[in-house]
């Protein structure tokens with residue numbers, strides 16, 4: 001495969017979707033496609049434009065081999081369509097909104113993936129999740145608890161080859177750092193043709 005898989009991870013509310021939206025145009029210029037996830041979440045939910053399916057449909061798709069990657073978290077199932085393999089083979093880069101818990105499995109399938117971890121101070125995180133209003137108070141607490149599970153203090157869970165990107169301040173600052181990181185890691189339009 002000649003394109004690069006960019007695997008963006010971070011606790012719920014750290015700003016993955018916001019960063020992806022802000023980066024859409026520069027990513028396109030880099031020849032990078034953002035994959036639309038299949039999620040067992042109502043299509044009307046706030047946030048990303050995922051393809052919402054029921055649990056039965058998700059399992060059917062999974063059995064059919066429709067997903068390159070899939071995982072379960074936060075009471076939901078998430079799938080990355082297998083079509084990304086064609087994009088990568090054709091030289092396009094692909095950005096995935098991924099799961100920290102699934103990083104090792106993703107790496108097994110895509111050893112060259114570029115893992116980027118968005119981080120945010122926990123108090124800022126709580127406030128952002130509350131402001132977003134997508135989850136109930138109890139669901140927010142569960143997500144905050146999960147947010148610390150993969151922190152650097154917990155040792156090797158996320159390994160060394162993960163790039164940390166702080167999003168505690170302005171999104172525009174994070175965006176610039178994100179694009180610089182991609183350039184520094186050799187993600188360029190020369191490979192991922194537009």
Ligand SMILES: Nc1ncnc2c1ncn2[C@@H]1O[C@H](COP(=O)(O)OP(=O)(O)OP(=O)(O)O)[C@@H](O)[C@H]1O
Nearest residue numbers: 011012013014015016017018128132167169170171
């Ligand atoms: N740098 C920032 N400054 C202020 N608010 C931000 C910033 N980044 C994101 N937000 C806000 O924080 C909330 C959570 O962001 P977002 O939905 O992008 O996170 P996420 O990582 O995609 O979360 P999830 O994994 O739960 O989907 C949103 O309401 C968003 O507008």
Ligand SMILES: O=P(O)(O)OC[C@H]1O[C@H](OP(=O)(O)O)[C@H](O)[C@@H]1O
Nearest residue numbers: 010012073074078097098099100101
């Ligand atoms: O906690 P970890 O394993 O990193 O991620 C679990 C899942 O939760 C988030 O999705 P969302 O908040 O439902 O959109 C992530 O994008 C990921 O898919």
